[in-house]
Amino acid sequence: MNPVFTTLIAAAELRALLAAGGAPPVIVDCGFDLADTGAGERAWREAHAAGSFYLHLDRDLSGAKNGRNGRHPLPERAAFAATLGRLGITPATQVVALDRQGGPYAARLWWMLRWMGHEAAAVLDGGLDAWRAAGGAVDALAPAATAGAPYPERAPLAPTLDADALLERLGRVRLIDARAGERFRGEVEPLDPAAGHIPGALNRFFKDNLGADGRFKSAAALRAEYEALLGGDAPARTVHQCGSGVTACHNLLAMEHAGLDGSCLYPGSWSEWCSDPARPIATG
Template sequence: MDTYRTLIDVEALAARLAASAPTVVLDCRFDLADPSAGEAAYEAKHLPGARYVHLDRDLSGLKTGRNGRHPLPERVALAAWAGRMGIAPGVQVVAYDDQGGPYAARCWWLLRWLGHEAVAVLDGGFSAWRAAGQAFEDDEPAPLTGTSPYPAAAKPAMPTVDADALQSALGRVRLVDARNGARFRGETEPLDPVAGHIPGATLRFFQDNLVPGGRFKPAEQLRAEFDAWATPTDRVVHQCGSGVTACHNLLAMTHAGLEGSALYPGSWSEWCADPARPVATG
């Protein structure tokens, strides 16, 4: 069967499951305001065979108070987790959420960072699966036994930049902020102690990648919108509040055929934790 590396639609996923094609389905539903909500929703109903993935426990590392709200996990820990999920080279992974794709995109990016290419986000997520009349389950799959850590690539397969490198590059890269306009302008800040944005950043709210109903825009439309920046892909850096919704913009660019842009994992929550770093508003 086909391998999916960015998005997969409901029909294609349903066909894989019906054919018992090797597929790992990951439920990434999450709510920043209520970290237990996604797991509770999973326990009530989820896609067949799906295993739950928690943003804080599984897709983030240890917080120090200076490295952002969702720092990257250590690659060794991520590889061990991936193995426990049944992920192995060549096995198709499908991640989904019910919030337009940001948490599933974080899972997608992390697995690509680890070196796993056969990973895609379910276009339209949980809602699209439900709207298509597909089946759900409420029982949790048994833990896998005898698994091995994922054989991660020797070097990270997706580029990142840290705060110091980004600050030194301001004005020479296009920094793209995936937060909403009110947070970007500093009019409100519900999650971090300082409001505003990194000087010179471009606003690209992650939901601008979607059409009404929650599916991604066609690749050609996304390509035209990103091409309007007139910036080489390797000079684009993505950030958001904590390195999560930025992955949505990275997924959209990759789906549009524009690979090679970087993630600033610490994002605004790390940046604003250092009072010496510049802040802009408006």
């Protein structure tokens, strides 16, 4: 019986899983660049972990934008179920997500799988660089998908909160913003129409989850850092957000890996929040 990975998987562990026989894991490359939205797919076409599929943040991991629901709204569950089915993913499949940017886009897929009720989902710690360093096979071949039925409807393992519910609960939840400090403080805003942050939010830049080697810090180190940030609050009272609901998933993953289960995502995040001038904004 192969082990089930639900947060992070090391490159050596993935190699062992691939060599173990039985149903192979489905590996998905989610590399992306907000400034050049085609860069991730081009890089995947040039070289990727052998056998890995590619899912595009805008096309596959987001839904339609209407100007008021943020830059990367969640897709309809049925549409994402069809996407998973096209890759042959079933409730029994171990899925491994990776990217080349430290994990934020892979974490988006990890979180979305949990949102669909899928437990056996993990992020490759260190991404493609770690895979290469461990001697993992790399090629430029597009794998043949064994297309299956859409992923079945299951209860979500990842809770969400919408803008209205968050507005009503401000001051009664521990809100964590994953953006870089200068964006959080409102000093710069390269992507959204207004600068600043949601009142009461605390800043935890997602890259602070990583060590100098580009891999996640130890579970013990992450637990200590997040417990200090939570200030005694339970993880279940914690809401994560960022610019558009992507890098916040990195903080969610870090907390889950640290054993701090049950926190929540505000998927619309700042890009949705600031689209309504009636919602309050803080700076500094």
